[in-house]
Amino acid sequence: MNAGRVDWVDTAKGICIIFVVMMHSVLGVEAAAGQTGWMHVVVAFAAPFRMPDFFLISGLFLSNVITRDWKLYLDRKVVHFAYFYVLWMTIQFLVKAPVFIEETSVRATVELYFLSFIEPFGTLWFIYMLPIFFVVSKAAHDKGVPWQLVLAVGALLQIAPIHTGWLLVDEFAARFVFFYAGFVFAPQIFALAGWARERIGISLGYLLVWGLVNGTLVYVGWAHLPGIALALGAAGAGAIILTSALIVKWGRLGLLQHFGENSIVIYLAFFFPMAVTRVILLKLGIFDIGTTSLIVTLVASVSPMILFWLIRRTNIGWFLFRRPAWAYLSGTFSGKRQAQAAE
Numbered sequence: 001m002n003a004g005r006v007d008w009v010d011t012a013k014g015i016c017i018i019f020v021v022m023m024h025s026v027l028g029v030e031a032a033a034g035q036t037g038w039m040h041v042v043v044a045f046a047a048p049f050r051m052p053d054f055f056l057i058s059g060l061f062l063s064n065v066i067t068r069d070w071k072l073y074l075d076r077k078v079v080h081f082a083y084f085y086v087l088w089m090t091i092q093f094l095v096k097a098p099v100f101i102e103e104t105s106v107r108a109t110v111e112l113y114f115l116s117f118i119e120p121f122g123t124l125w126f127i128y129m130l131p132i133f134f135v136v137s138k139a140a141h142d143k144g145v146p147w148q149l150v151l152a153v154g155a156l157l158q159i160a161p162i163h164t165g166w167l168l169v170d171e172f173a174a175r176f177v178f179f180y181a182g183f184v185f186a187p188q189i190f191a192l193a194g195w196a197r198e199r200i201g202i203s204l205g206y207l208l209v210w211g212l213v214n215g216t217l218v219y220v221g222w223a224h225l226p227g228i229a230l231a232l233g234a235a236g237a238g239a240i241i242l243t244s245a246l247i248v249k250w251g252r253l254g255l256l257q258h259f260g261e262n263s264i265v266i267y268l269a270f271f272f273p274m275a276v277t278r279v280i281l282l283k284l285g286i287f288d289i290g291t292t293s294l295i296v297t298l299v300a301s302v303s304p305m306i307l308f309w310l311i312r313r314t315n316i317g318w319f320l321f322r323r324p325a326w327a328y329l330s331g332t333f334s335g336k337r338q339a340q341a342a343e
Helices: 007-033 039-046 050-059 070-103 106-115 122-142 147-159 167-184 186-198 200-219 228-250 254-261 263-269 271-284 289-314
Strands: none
Touching (some): 007 228, 039 200, 070 263, 122 147, 263 271
16 A cells, blocks of 8 residues: 555545446447446446545545645645646547537537536536535635534535536535535544454445345435435445455455546546447447446546556656646645646
8 A cells, every 4th residue: 555545445436436437338338329238237226325435535534634724725626626627628528529519510619618617527527526625615614614514504405406407506515415524524434444344244234234225225216315315325435435444354356446546547537448449349239238338347447547557657648647837836836746646
């Protein structure tokens, strides 16, 4: 394990990023093919906890930085993600622009590009939302707002039927409570992971019961209902924490930890190999829809890691995953920080 990293946290992030890539890959294949495959069941099962756990994990270490001065905090938690969002949004947009122009017009395509600065674009909405969560959390902390009140408001927003059609508003309401819970309950979450390592049998029993309940509620169509969605998100996040702790205890599947260490790299770059692989496999028509979806998921997950490895070996294209000096706020840049990949 790298210094300053926690093995089960990275493993949890690895699980989550694979589920995220899987969701986009499977739904993309099924939409293009006009039919569903056996992988659809896996995506549906993971829906209640996939993003809640990702946001909860993202809030775990907030207590280490929330007391920083605003300038440094904004650089690390806002400018950092803004750089990668704008860069990769532009890359994705350039790839998709010909299709947009064909379907609409040049003017509408340009307008969509600029709209993407205020309405998250495509698969990149996660790193658009994170800076907003970081700012809201620090503002509440600095103003002395009781964490119980913030958490309660976040829970109410999640339960409320907020569907404005604006992804920024809707996803904030649906996800903030999990991010903030990761911050508030970090000590208890780390204690839970330690508890799981020492009580393997009980942990496996909990995971079995959780899996049955989660799967049943998804199957009967209740998983998205107010209150139930919040409970399933929390329970699923706990299940991923237990699973990650047990995997680390088992001493296997180190690849998940490696994926978790570089989860943002995968998140930023998986869209292109996903799209290319989908088109090729559907044209070949060799595999069924479920198997095609699985292959697309695997290629989309591994390809960014290969690209990242090549960049580190050649030092060509490093700006794709590292912020250059000019993208730091004045006085916050350091060579050590610049050498690190997107986090």
